[in-house]
Amino acid sequence: MTCEEVGADCIYPDVERRIYVSESYLLGLQSRAEAADARRISRETTFSPADVDEESNNNNETDDWWYNGMENLFLSRSGEYQYVGTSSSTYLATKLNPIGNIAWDVAPMYYDNLWLRRPPNPVLPHLPPFEFAKRLYAAQYAYIGSIFAFVQPKHFEDRLVQFYARAPDTSSREDCLVYCQVLLILAFGQMYSLNQWSGTEGPPGFPYFKHALKLLPDIHEEGSVLFVEVLGLVAYFMQILNRRDAAFLYIGLALRMAISLGLHQEVSNTEMDEIEREHRRRVWWSTYSMDRILCVKSGNPISIHDEDMDVAWPSPLPSFDEDLTPPRILAHYSQLSRILGKIGEEIYRKRHKSGTSLLASVQSIMNDLALWLKDVPSELKLDFTNFHHHISREAVSTFLHYYQCVNMTGRPFLLRIGQKRLEALAAGTASPDWKEGLGSNIVHIVSNSIAAARTATTVVRAAAKHNLLATYGFMDGEHAFSAALVLVMANVAFPYDERDATAMEQALSVLKDMAERGNEYIRARHALLLNLRSTLSRQARSVPTEHFEEGSDLDAITNAGSPKAAASMPTPTRIQANFSNFEDLSFNFSTGDNDAFWDEISNDIDIDMNSDWIESVLRNEGT
Numbered sequence: 001m002t003c004e005e006v007g008a009d010c011i012y013p014d015v016e017r018r019i020y021v022s023e024s025y026l027l028g029l030q031s032r033a034e035a036a037d038a039r040r041i042s043r044e045t046t047f048s049p050a051d052v053d054e055e056s057n058n059n060n061e062t063d064d065w066w067y068n069g070m071e072n073l074f075l076s077r078s079g080e081y082q083y084v085g086t087s088s089s090t091y092l093a094t095k096l097n098p099i100g101n102i103a104w105d106v107a108p109m110y111y112d113n114l115w116l117r118r119p120p121n122p123v124l125p126h127l128p129p130f131e132f133a134k135r136l137y138a139a140q141y142a143y144i145g146s147i148f149a150f151v152q153p154k155h156f157e158d159r160l161v162q163f164y165a166r167a168p169d170t171s172s173r174e175d176c177l178v179y180c181q182v183l184l185i186l187a188f189g190q191m192y193s194l195n196q197w198s199g200t201e202g203p204p205g206f207p208y209f210k211h212a213l214k215l216l217p218d219i220h221e222e223g224s225v226l227f228v229e230v231l232g233l234v235a236y237f238m239q240i241l242n243r244r245d246a247a248f249l250y251i252g253l254a255l256r257m258a259i260s261l262g263l264h265q266e267v268s269n270t271e272m273d274e275i276e277r278e279h280r281r282r283v284w285w286s287t288y289s290m291d292r293i294l295c296v297k298s299g300n301p302i303s304i305h306d307e308d309m310d311v312a313w314p315s316p317l318p319s320f321d322e323d324l325t326p327p328r329i330l331a332h333y334s335q336l337s338r339i340l341g342k343i344g345e346e347i348y349r350k351r352h353k354s355g356t357s358l359l360a361s362v363q364s365i366m367n368d369l370a371l372w373l374k375d376v377p378s379e380l381k382l383d384f385t386n387f388h389h390h391i392s393r394e395a396v397s398t399f400l401h402y403y404q405c406v407n408m409t410g411r412p413f414l415l416r417i418g419q420k421r422l423e424a425l426a427a428g429t430a431s432p433d434w435k436e437g438l439g440s441n442i443v444h445i446v447s448n449s450i451a452a453a454r455t456a457t458t459v460v461r462a463a464a465k466h467n468l469l470a471t472y473g474f475m476d477g478e479h480a481f482s483a484a485l486v487l488v489m490a491n492v493a494f495p496y497d498e499r500d501a502t503a504m505e506q507a508l509s510v511l512k513d514m515a516e517r518g519n520e521y522i523r524a525r526h527a528l529l530l531n532l533r534s535t536l537s538r539q540a541r542s543v544p545t546e547h548f549e550e551g552s553d554l555d556a557i558t559n560a561g562s563p564k565a566a567a568s569m570p571t572p573t574r575i576q577a578n579f580s581n582f583e584d585l586s587f588n589f590s591t592g593d594n595d596a597f598w599d600e601i602s603n604d605i606d607i608d609m610n611s612d613w614i615e616s617v618l619r620n621e622g623t
Contacts, residue, residue: 124179125211128186130164136189143192143470146326146394147333148236148290149282149314150229151181153322168215176215177226183212184233191240195471197518202241203472209237223257225283231257232287239294240474242521248298255291255303258284264309275320278327282314285330289337296344296408297478306338325379329394332372332380336401339368343408355598362445365409372402387462396463400479403456407486410449413442414486416601418493422536425493434494439597453486454503460510469510471517480510481525488529492536 128136137156145151159178168179187205194204201207216234217227235250258264263284267277288304295302313331316324346361382395417434424430435443460480463469470476484507490500508529515523 124167125183125207127164130160133160133164133186133189136186136193138189139193140185140188140191142393143397143473144188144236146329147397148232148286149326149330150232150286151185152279152282154320156182156185170215173217173221174224174226176217177224177230180212180215181226181230181233183208183215184230184237187212187237188233191472192470195467195469195517197472203518205237206241219253223260225261225263225280228254228258228261228263228283228287232283232290235294236290236474239297240472244294244298247294248300251287251291251294252303254287258287259304263287264304264311266311275317278315278317278320281311282327282330284309284311285314285334289334292337292341292344296340296348301349302341302345306341325394328377329380329398332376333398333401335372336398336405339365339372339405340401340408342368343405347409347412355596355600355602358602359441359598362409362441365405366445366448369402369405369409382459384458387458387465391462391466391468393463393468396459396468397475400456400459400475403452403459404479404482406452407449407456407482410445410452411486413601414446414449414489417442417446418489421493432495442597449486450490450500453483453490453507454499456480456483457487457503457507457510461506464510464513469514471514472519477511477514477519477522477525480507480514481522481529483507484511484529485532488533488536492533 127133134157137153137160141153145153159182163179163182169175187208189205190208191203191205197204202210213234216230221227231250231254235247235254238244238250239247261280263280267280288309291303313334314327315331316327318324321327342361343365346365347358379392380395380398382391382399417438421430421434431437456479460469460476460483463476484504487500487504487507490497491504494500508526511522511526511529515526
């Protein structure tokens with residue numbers, strides 16, 4: 001009570017913290033845990049993937065039982081089952097190592113749940129000076145303001161003046177939304193301003209975020225464009241905290257509120273001026289883009305189909321915009337999110353499809369990516385020859401998104417070929433050329449995926465050099481991890497390639513640096529990759545684990561397919577990436593590929609969604 005009266009947060013020493021529960025509650029938890037263990041043991045002793053495959057040849061119901069049963073459900077710390085889709089890295093990690101612990105991926109970044117409770121009379125946190133608050137706005141704008149237009153610069157400055165002039169009227173929904181949005185912007189600004197954190201109350205910006213939640217109106221209150229903006233910001237910060245279910249729910253609320261306000265349709269009413277129309281477009285595409293990203297990330301279906309909307313892309317308004325570049329960036333970023341949604345729906349969704357239809361989908365996606373690259377405006381193009389002197393944060397964000405789309409398109413094929421090579425390596429029958437026996441289209445797709453991972457690594461390292469890497473942000477960590485994951489797979493399963501080996505070490509180095517700066521979630525993912533690399537290498541070569549400790553020579557971990565090349569492996573050198581080379585990669589498909597292999601791939605894609613899917617499948621193969 002004393003803390004509440006003076007408007008301060010109560011802080012207790014760790015030794016004083018206790019959680020008291022009833023005996024019946026404790027016994028109930030124990031009972032659920034024992035039941036879960038019994039189900040797991042029963043599945044392990046009664047069924048194996050081979051058993052299911054054999055039985056499914058005679059009984060289609062067996063396959064349905066396996067998919068509809070426990071394969072995509074994992075027990076959380078609370079004892080509840082959580083669904084993890086197959087385009088997720090979590091799913092992939094679990095498939096690679098079914099006995100592994102996935103707590104690293106379901107645990108939030110900050111464990112104290114008291115901040116989730118809303119007090120009756122919220123108190124604002126200690127605020128920075130007004131001019132410093134403007135600097136925090138500029139920090140968040142540099143990272144996410146140009147790719148998600150959830151607050152206009154002119155609107156924010158007016159709201160900031162109001163924010164510092166008086167306390168909020170908590171009975172006013174509009175007041176609560178304004179103050180909530182300002183606090184959220186301060187939270188993002190502090191998070192993007194710091195690259196080293198040793199605080200005990202969550203990541204940078206967290207105190208502002210938890211106070212913002214206390215002002216967030218209830219969802220049953222009337223919707224508004226400002227409400228949509230606020231919900232989008234809340235969703236993204238929840239994702240940063242690794243509260244992925246909450247992020248998915250909040251962005252879903254934002255999208256549905258936007259639909260209820262008609263933001264997904266062009267306004268024909270002449271009474272609405274062009275500035276308001278453009279504002280609605282920008283908020284819609286920001287919400288749409290984030291929904292696509294978070295849906296694919298979490299392995300859930302997209303929330304709206306493209307044919308159900310009719311709204312123009314964002315465009316600059318010379319009479320309103322001081323800088324004409326951000327609306328163009330928002331448009332191109334949103335176009336990539338649309339392609340990402342297509343990748344999730346047409347490649348990763350579990351459905352009955354033929355190899356021919358899968359080939360058509362991949363070719364269509366590649367064509368979309370080629371057209372997008374062709375139309376990139378000059379202000380967004382990356383100059384790899386000038387990375388030592390300058391790099392645009394907007395270009396970093398946009399092209400990491402682009403490389404992720406290329407990467408995601410090829411990952412199912414990379415995984416399937418990698419699985420077969422790991423089996424052949426273990427049996428001593430692997431061909432020195434991983435391309436042998438594969439159609440040109442398959443080779444092209446896999447090569448593109450690996451090239452995208454290499455180039456993404458180069459971009460991330462360049463951003464880190466210029467202090468433009470978001471140590472605690474979701475996107476940068478996700479892109480770095482995704483690239484490292486593909487490179488680990490390529491280095492372990494395929495013959496040695498110096499570019500891939502160097503890029504893998506660089507990607508792991510970036511993740512290690514982020515972990516050492518206080519990002520516990522990335523620390524767990526980095527450790528998982530090291531373990532994954534060791535496990536798969538041991539499987540391929542039957543070499544003791546101690547040969548694969550971090551920092552050891554790459555000859556033990558990157559050249560399972562070519563021992564001779566490993567013996568003469570040169571010292572890894574700096575990647576000399578050339579953007580024009582990557583840009584000139586052909587996206588054209590040839591005819592005459594092995595239809596049987598495409599059918600095999602199509603039938604084998606049990607991924608359903610979720611960008612973490614490749615990990616779990618590889619881990620399953622590594623045990």
